[in-house]
Amino acid sequence: MHTPAPETTQTPRIDFRSAVFLQSASQLENSPDDSGSEVAFAGRSNSGKSSAINTLTGNKKLARTSRTPGRTQLINYFDVGPDRRLVDLPGYGYAKVPLAMKEKWNRELERYLQHRQSLRGLVLLMDIRHPMRDQDDQMINWAATASMPVHILLTKADKLKRGPAQNTLLKLQGQLASFGGLISVQLFSALKKQGLDSLEKTLNRWLGDDSVFDEEGPIPLDEDPSAGD
Template identity: 60%
Template sequence: MSVSHSVNYRRAQYMKSAPTLAQCPKDSGAEVAFAGRSNAGKSSAINRLTENGKMAKTSKTPGRTQLINFFSVDAADAMRIVDLPGYGFAKVPIKVKQEWERNLEYYLQHRQSLRGLVLLMDIRHPLTEFDTTMLTWAHAAGMPVRILLTKTDKLKRGPAQAALLQVRKALQPYGGLVSAQLFSAPRGDGLDELREQLDIWLTTRFEDEELDADIDPEV
């Protein structure tokens, strides 16, 4: 089904930060979550997407920020971008890490408004152990995933394309629910492709619901 309108990500507004799943906004509408290792460039990608350099805050200490940050991209707060904490947590106690991993798995598998996951990986170090764990959780939930191979500006075009092909080959067991693309926040490479995918995830079900509402149940 084609998307008849696109989302204006420049209108993104901060909603709230939730330290636990219980404090997340109401589980309604549609949201897309961004996840990745602490140094994968997640905040830079969100800032480029929204064209607001201060939208997603970065931390100099990996694992320091463990809040789930919500940003609304429409006036009714019905469409949201979710900034998940950077995983890896090199400086975090093991019990804290394990608790967050349980929360993250539950969020991916039970959040009804979650329509898709953007998983960011440094193109020079893709498919780490935790990346694979994230893909496994998402696959178990039937959650579509778009992988952004970030920092492509660090490589020449040839090696970047070779890395993309290698990752796509490794993703074949996951089927059509997982796709991958190149992305560079500084240059904006892959930005239009990312926005197109987000538009589909955030708006398609709304359009389906509108069509259903137009159908007379008496007919």
């Protein structure tokens, strides 16, 4: 007599192609209710962030690229299911943006990463030809302070041959080894759809598993002694 295999509980896969624009926010206080789960995408201007989001969702117009890089300073939220969101954070590092605007959005990005309770992980995009600039390092440190998992996409991987691309990947993995399992790195090309499956697996794990954070996760905004500074 055949004995049925025991049932296993699997997290339902998210249909990223169902993504729809939810709202924009100029600061953390204007964001959607801080409930459910969301994953944020961040990166320098021209890192390929919009292309990655559009490739993931199969919608070339979902994440729009500003004609003037660095000028679109809004947090954009996209719905991918009940209480599940993708978040497009403003690009950073564009030289022509006024210093006051850079400082304001540095503060907002830090507050978002350290205080947003529904944030389950950060996808950090870097052009494979120019990885780990100063502000990339700053983003990683902000995330680490909040015990936030980070998944790095080395974008535009099609611009390098396989050997140099792999060498860049291995070098960065070694450079970030001290963070342990908090940070992962992969190659990605929006043009060739390289690495799309790996990205989807990471996002499904983060958005479908509410135990990603331990008790030392993001700091509630009203408990942060510096929140009023």
